[in-house]
Amino acid sequence: MSATETENIKPTGELALQTLAMPKDTNANGDIFGGWLVSQMDLAAGIASKKVTRGRSATVAIKGINFLSPVKVGATVSCFTTVVCIGRTSVQIQVDVWTSIFDIDDRSKKVADGLFVFVAIDDNGKPRKIPQQAAE
Ligand SMILES: CC(C)(COP(=O)(O)OP(=O)(O)OC[C@H]1O[C@@H](n2cnc3c(N)ncnc32)[C@H](O)[C@@H]1OP(=O)(O)O)[C@@H](O)C(=O)NCCC(=O)NCCS
Secondary structure, eight states, X not given: OOTGGGTTSOOOSEEXXXXXXXXXXXXXXXXXXXXXXXXXXXXXXXXXXXXXXXSOEEEEEEEEEEXXXXXXXXXXXXXXXXXXXXXXXXXXXXXXXXXXXXXXXXOEEEEEEEEEEEEEBOTTSOBOOOOHHHHO
């Protein structure tokens, strides 16, 4: 989906994380560095993962990240998560990132999305079964 196509739709999923894009996170173009955005997405997915795995979990894969529009300094960055699939030890979480520049107007724009896979781990860092109630 292109950035233009997202302009009239609203975010879906749960607001897992919200932050502000700061000047220290810019790339050579003066826009926000993609790695910073991925880091926020990973944190948001980690929060969503905790609710499902009820304990420690770790990112095992990040699939198909799309950067749809540059993120500007001063933008409010909101990460929305949707649990797509719960397996025996893993959970797949869709993360959609939307930005708003409230100094200008209240409209939001989807700027990135991606699929994050987390694995529930035990105290030894080995995969553990996700509790049954989370999978229901
Ligand atoms: C997460 C980790 C414990 C999984 O161990 P593993 O031996 O690969 O585990 P398994 O092969 O038994 O797979 C566990 C689950 O993950 C899924 N999985 C593993 N690799 C995957 C991948 N690349 N993509 C999607 N799912 C994957 C498996 O399908 C399985 O899911 P299920 O139990 O729901 O069916 C191990 O890979 C690890 O420690 N990785 C590093 C994690 C980390 O440090 N992340 C932060 C990065 S800095």
